[in-house]
Amino acid sequence: MIEYIPFIAVVAMIIIGLYTVVFRRNLIKIVIGISIIESGVNLFLIILGYRDGGVAPIFTSLPPGTSFPEGMVLPVPQALTLTSIVIGVAVLALMLSLVMHIYRKYGTLDVQKIRRLKE
């Protein structure tokens, strides 16, 4: 049972993030929601690569006696997570700068009031 807890956390984070994006009216909270989804996905990638008692996957500095490659945690998910974090920072910065400009133009962060684009 205990090994399922990280996966439950992942699903919970994604659902909380989606809820925030769909139902919250404040733009900053929408941005936070997207950030939470992103953290959930990153956590998912990290726990995929985890091995009980594994060492860091650095080929040149393996502790003596480690079985290769079974004794190491998986390096690929870590590389994926790093890429995803970098992309996430870029998206976050772009979204926050948009929110800043929107606040300057409209004087509010409420999505209900920011509706100049008609249906």
Added chain:
Amino acid sequence: MTFLETLLQQSPVLIIATPLLSAFLMPLVSRIHAKVRDVFALVVLGVTSCFVGLLASDVLSHGPRIYIFGAQNLSFPLVRILFEVDSMGVFMAIITVMLASIAVVYSWSFLHQQDGLDKYYTLLLLVVTSALGMELTGDIFNFFVFLEISCIASCALIAFWVDEGEALEAAFKYIVVSSIGALFVLFAIGIFYAQYNALNIATLAHLLQFTFLDKIVLAILLVSLGMKAGLAPMHMWMPDSYGRAPPSIILIIMSATLASVYGILRVMFTLYGNVLTTSLRFSLPAHVIIGWILIALAIVSILIGVIMALVQTDLLRLIGYAGVAEIGYMFLAIGTSIVALGTSYATVALHGGLFHILNDALDIGLLFLVAGAIYYVTKKRSLDDISGLARSMKFTTVFFIIGALAVAGMPPLNGFTSKFLIYESVYQVNPILSIIALLGSILLLAIFIKVLYAAFLGPELPELKDVKEAPRSMLLAMGFLAVFAVVIGLFPNLVLDTLVKPAATALLDHAQYISMVVGGL
């Protein structure tokens, strides 16, 4: 090995590297002179087009090519990325570079007195890079990275007119929709990696078991890529951002959107190609269920697109909704070919759908450029404020008529061929679908006739008396698209036989795509 062979061997990476590196050179180049910057952007795209052409001629005659980043032979588990280029990827890459070159020529006049153009061209080249990357890569994580690049760069381009609140609003909507879509693609990739310990599309397709998790992944991928492609019911970002972005870059954002359509095709036909015929519940095969879902969404897109376009007064938004309807036609054809997998009309439907990707780019692109030209000379968006423009803008009027007739699928133009293929094959599945599709086309024609009367004919307004024809580079860009539309309409077999049919064959023959990687290397 001759120089040309070396160039050919390296061309998949050069196609990505040329626009990517030039994008970051752009701020430096634009320090020299504005003219140099404008020419540099076109030269970069010209060089990229040469590489695409070289690669296309080889792939179309000798079959798929593989480019390996990293270890050449796998003795023990090493990390490497593959590019796998087949006729489908090449077909999309040709559309992308063509749209981008035309957009750059159009931008020369359209934006010539604005500042921040060095950043504009940088972002433009980044979107082109990302679209090309999505189309050429053979690695699903790499696909996600390019998808995110296209989200970020397109969003910044949509907000290019940062003084307008509406542009910011549209850009925010776009980034929320597309970044959530991209994150779910990453989640799906994680599930794949957990099950099969692979990220390569061909290897994954080979290993795929169609477990319960795989079905969830398929749903996630279809929803998130469909969101990015503008399929109903997640189409609402499309008219917003197409209506508020500078019209010169809509062509570029459209190429990124079409790359997402390509992503869906790749997922359906290659990644899940092996398992599409396994039966799910009630002894219904998976491809029938998935195909009908796509057809239903496509019909909704067509109806929403034309009905919302009917009531619009803002010209750019109106064309944006027509674009939603056109996306619907593509998915109608794709859905039909999935439902009828294995029959002869499935192939016809796929030909129609792929051909329609090219025709949508040409026709909707032409209409956007015309609307941009009207905005450039009058500074007005609403159809209520413009009238009688045909007197002063003769060429633009002709281009508009060509674009409108092509979108509605009238005979001598390119839209007719692809829509005819779609009607013909959809009729075999269910006649009602093809009636709805025809009705949509007729309504599109009615809508654009209305626009023709409102904007170009009718009485001349006093405040529009001294309006002049659009500048030369804009006319040139529109002319290119119009000439393509007419030529492809008159000689459809030129494109159908050389590009579309090989692309459809490459999609349907997923075994070849898989065996290129799994068998030999």
